[in-house]
Amino acid sequence: MEPPTPNETHLPPHERKSVTRVPVTPGVALGTYESDYFGGAAQETSGSQPHGVADRLPTLTGNVISATFATPHAVQYHQGSEWQLSQRSHRSAVLDSLHYLSDTGPWDHTIVAWTGEIQQPSETEEEHSVPDTELAALSHAAPNPKFKDICISNEDQRRLEQQLADESLKTVPVWLADKGDISETGIKLRDQHRWRRYAEHDLCAVLHYRQHPPAGGFTEGQRWADYCRMNQTFADRISEVYHPGDVILVHDYHLMLLPALLRQRHPDIRISFFLHTPFPSSEMVRCLVRRNEILSGLLGSDVVAFQSFHYGQHFANSCSRILDLEANHKGVYTPSRRVRIAILPAGINVSNIHSLAWSVPVTEKCLGLRKLHAGMKIIVACDPLDRLGGVDKKLQAFDRFLEMYPEWQGRVVLLQLVGQATIEDVGEESHYASNVSALVNSINCKYGSLGYMPVQLQPQRLSTDDYFALLRSGDVALFSSIRDGMSTTSLEYVVCQQNTYGCTIISEFSGTVSSLEEAMHINPWDTVGVAERIHEALSMTSDKRQAMHMALYKRIAQNNVKYWVNTNLHCLMDASQSRQVTKSTGPAGGAISSITNDLKRRLMVAS
Numbered sequence: 056m057e058p059p060t061p062n063e064t065h066l067p068p069h070e071r072k073s074v075t076r077v078p079v080t081p082g083v084a085l086g087t088y089e090s091d092y093f094g095g096a097a098q099e100t101s102g103s104q105p106h107g108v109a110d111r112l113p114t115l116t117g118n119v120i121s122a123t124f125a126t127p128h129a130v131q132y133h134q135g136s137e138w139q140l141s142q143r144s145h146r147s148a149v150l151d152s153l154h155y156l157s158d159t160g161p162w163d164h165t166i167v168a169w170t171g172e173i174q175q176p177s178e179t180e181e182e183h184s185v186p187d188t189e190l191a192a193l194s195h196a197a198p199n200p201k202f203k204d205i206c207i208s209n210e211d212q213r214r215l216e217q218q219l220a221d222e223s224l225k226t227v228p229v230w231l232a233d234k235g236d237i238s239e240t241g242i243k244l245r246d247q248h249r250w251r252r253y254a255e256h257d258l259c260a261v262l263h264y265r266q267h268p269p270a271g272g273f274t275e276g277q278r279w280a281d282y283c284r285m286n287q288t289f290a291d292r293i294s295e296v297y298h299p300g301d302v303i304l305v306h307d308y309h310l311m312l313l314p315a316l317l318r319q320r321h322p323d324i325r326i327s328f329f330l331h332t333p334f335p336s337s338e339m340v341r342c343l344v345r346r347n348e349i350l351s352g353l354l355g356s357d358v359v360a361f362q363s364f365h366y367g368q369h370f371a372n373s374c375s376r377i378l379d380l381e382a383n384h385k386g387v388y389t390p391s392r393r394v395r396i397a398i399l400p401a402g403i404n405v406s407n408i409h410s411l412a413w414s415v416p417v418t419e420k421c422l423g424l425r426k427l428h429a430g431m432k433i434i435v436a437c438d439p440l441d442r443l444g445g446v447d448k449k450l451q452a453f454d455r456f457l458e459m460y461p462e463w464q465g466r467v468v469l470l471q472l473v474g475q476a477t478i479e480d481v482g483e484e485s486h487y488a489s490n491v492s493a494l495v496n497s498i499n500c501k502y503g504s505l506g507y508m509p510v511q512l513q514p515q516r517l518s519t520d521d522y523f524a525l526l527r528s529g530d531v532a533l534f535s536s537i538r539d540g541m542s543t544t545s546l547e548y549v550v551c552q553q554n555t556y557g558c559t560i561i562s563e564f565s566g567t568v569s570s571l572e573e574a575m576h577i578n579p580w581d582t583v584g585v586a587e588r589i590h591e592a593l594s595m596t597s598d599k600r601q602a603m604h605m606a607l608y609k610r611i612a613q614n615n616v617k618y619w620v621n622t623n624l625h626c627l628m629d630a631s632q633s634r635q636v637t638k639s640t641g642p643a644g645g646a647i648s649s650i651t652n653d654l655k656r657r658l659m660v661a662s
Contacts, residue, residue: 106613109622117300118163119156119624120293123149124254124309125171126226130215132175132205138215140222143171148401148543149306149331151616155404156304157224159617166226167293169285170215172202172247202248208241229292231285253282254309261343262308262332263443263538279345286312286352294320302627305356307331312348315355325631327623328356329399332540333566334366337373346377354378354389357630360397360623362540362566367396395630400570401541402619405612408550412523420524428528432467432593435529437544438536440473440488445535445562445579447487450494450510452535452585457502457509459583460590464502467593469510469533470525472517526551531558531592535579540566545574549607556604558592560585570614573606 127150131139156164212230219226231250236243257278260267290313293303297317303326305313314326340346350373353359361367364384371382381388386395411417424433434453438444449471457464473491491512499508517525526532532548542565549559549571559574561567568576575592577585595603 106618109618109625111621112160113621113624113628115160115162115300115302115624115628117298117302118165119160120296120301120303121153121156121164121166122289122293122303122305122310122313123153123166123168124307126168126219126228127153127166127224128219128222128226130170130173132173132207132211134175134208134211138211138218140218148403148541148616148619151402151404151407152304152620153224154407155616155620164225165296166224167229167289167296168226169229169231169250169289173205173207173244174202175205204246205244206241207244209239212242227292227296229289231288233284249278249281250285251309253278257343257345258308258311258349259332261339262330262335264333264335264339266339266342275344283312286310286316289313290316290320293317297321297324299323301325302327302624302631304329304623304627312352313355315352318355325627326356327358327360327397327627328353329360329401329623330366330540331362331401333363333538334361334369334373336369337376340369340373341377346373350374350378354387354394356394358395358397358623358627359387360399360626362398362400363569364398366540366566367398371396393630395626397623397626399619399623399626400567400614401543402615402617403543403546403550403611404616405550408523408547409553411519412527412547412551414520416520417523417527420520421527424524424528428468430466432463432530433528434467434469434531434533434589435472435525435548436469436533436535437472437474438534439475440491442487443536443538444473445537446471446473446491447494448537448579448582449533449535449585450491450498452579452582453510453589454494454498454501455582456586456589457498459586463590463593464509465504465507467509468507470529471510471512472525473512473514523547523551527555529557530555531560531589533589534559534561534565535577535585536562536565537579538564542567545571546611549604549611552604553608556597556600558595558600558603559607560588560592570610571607572610573603 125143127143128140129143131141133139153164153166156162216228219228230237230242230244231247232242232244236245256267257275289310293313294317297303299321301324303314303317303324305326305328307330311328314328317324317326340350343349353370354374359367359370361370368384371384371387374380374387375382384396386393388394436446436449438446438449440446453469457467495510495512498510502509526544526548529548529552532545534542534545536542542561545559545561545565545567548557559571560577561571561574562579563576564579568574575588577588579585
């Protein structure tokens with residue numbers, strides 16, 4: 056990374072050339088697209104607002120509707136009585152944004168989201184959860200749990216809708232089922248996991264630079280038909296609560312068709328789409344069978360926002376090469392209007408992290424961890440258990456570190472959390488987990504003893520208190536992803552180190568790297584380089600650690616969830632006010648006709 060120049064030190068990271076020039080795509084050199092598609096201005100970003108503007112609440116004529124794939128609450132069905140609601144996650148950038156919109160501003164905020172897979176009391180957690188103990192068990196756990204078919208009466212549907220409407224996060228649930236399973240008396244939910252499959256099998260892989268081997272066209276067609284039906288059902292549900300003047304904030308790749316579907320029904324609607332994952336180069340997007348429909352679906356938005364500048368650059372290039380549209384680093388020009396591209400690194404709720412991380416139980420657990428590993432430096436890490444997380448590369452680098460710097464043997468421990476795999480691939484997950492397990496055993500056998508294990512692997516099913524105790528205990532945090540869009544944990548680690556100034560090491564292929572400019576950046580494939588950075592972090596003087604941490608903390612506090620959400624809304628309002636709405640349907644309208652016709656054909660084949 057280039058050092059920041061004096062005249063840009065006051066800028067947020069996503070506006071600095073020293074940050075936006077970081078190559079996040081292996082094999083695609085900086086400047087590749089500038090001459091043909093970006094007019095030599097690739098180092099600029101669009102969609103950002105000065106802090107003085109973003110700190111002010113935007114003036115909206117309507118209310119805010121957030122469209123997310125699944126509700127913030129997991130729901131359990133109790134026939135004829137109240138539904139049991141439990142929060143799905145104690146932390147996420149999306150959840151922080153939903154709370155901020157619900158708690159702030161003069162507008163009314165409504166979440167429209169799928170109910171998620173619904174369980175009945177007879178379905179125990181063990182049937183659908185990943186074991187907490189052995190990595191071997193984790194490696195063979197099915198990522199596609201099968202939930203029983205369930206019949207829900209109209210009365211019980213209304214009861215859940217009322218419960219969710221009364222929550223602090225007011226939610227309108229989306230019920231997903233085939234038309235034949237919806238009757239006058241209720242709804243039958245069959246094969247509930249099917250609504251995830253196209254997004255999490257086909258789309259997610261390509262977005263993370265992966266391709267599955269060719270399979271039968273029927274299965275892919277059925278996944279696509281389900282994806283289309285799901286997005287159409289979302290459009291129906293949003294249309295029920297939408298009023299002219301409302302703004303729609305759509306989150307992530309499960310709902311990539313939704314903007315164009317809504318635009319077809321409401322030509323003047325204001326929509327912002329935010330992609331939380333990476334967006335790949337056009338060469339990968341071209342491999343996607345439904346590439347035209349996906350891109351055209353996104354172009355129904357007024358603003359398409361990304362975590363990193365290069366993701367937006369790839370999107371513009373894909374629209375140019377695949378849809379033959381004029382595109383640059385600021386936007387995509389369709390026959391009817393201009394769709395703005397914005398770079399809006401996601402922010403977190405810093406004050407909420409403080410309240411969670413410095414509670415009495417967390418402090419006690421933190422002291423317990425420190426006592427357990429007394430006299431040792433603690434490296435903490437949290438990654439998905441698949442190739443995207445780079446856990447295998449991290450372990451190889453840690454092994455090399457202990458070999459290159461024997462003075463650290465017996466004096467450092469790596470506490471590695473492994474979470475759910477990002478990409479759905481049962482066979483590969485099992486093979487990868489076995490490889491990770493073998494690396495852990497090799498390191499522990501080589502450098503461990505009866506009372507000391509240098510690597511401790513823990514499935515990521517910790518309580519909130521245990522999670523934050525771990526982050527507070529780490530002298531160093533090591534994030535080695537080879538591809539991710541947003542690492543909430545890396546931001547939370549900095550906040551949790553406010554008094555102890557732990558060092559942050561993060562992969563240059565993480566979308567969050569632009570928000571952590573002063574952190575130590577690594578190339579996960581450079582085993583020796585990572586080993587050297589670990590040694591540098593553990594040996595760093597207290598003054599240097601404090602300076603690094605204070606710079607990171609200041610940036611995270613400034614670019615928090617308030618700044619992120621307000622900037623998104625300001626950008627959307629500016630884009631919608633400047634556009635010229637015409638009666639032409641443009642490519643988005645044509646794409647929706649194609650999607651609708653394809654859906655009908657696929658369903659006829661499936662039936």
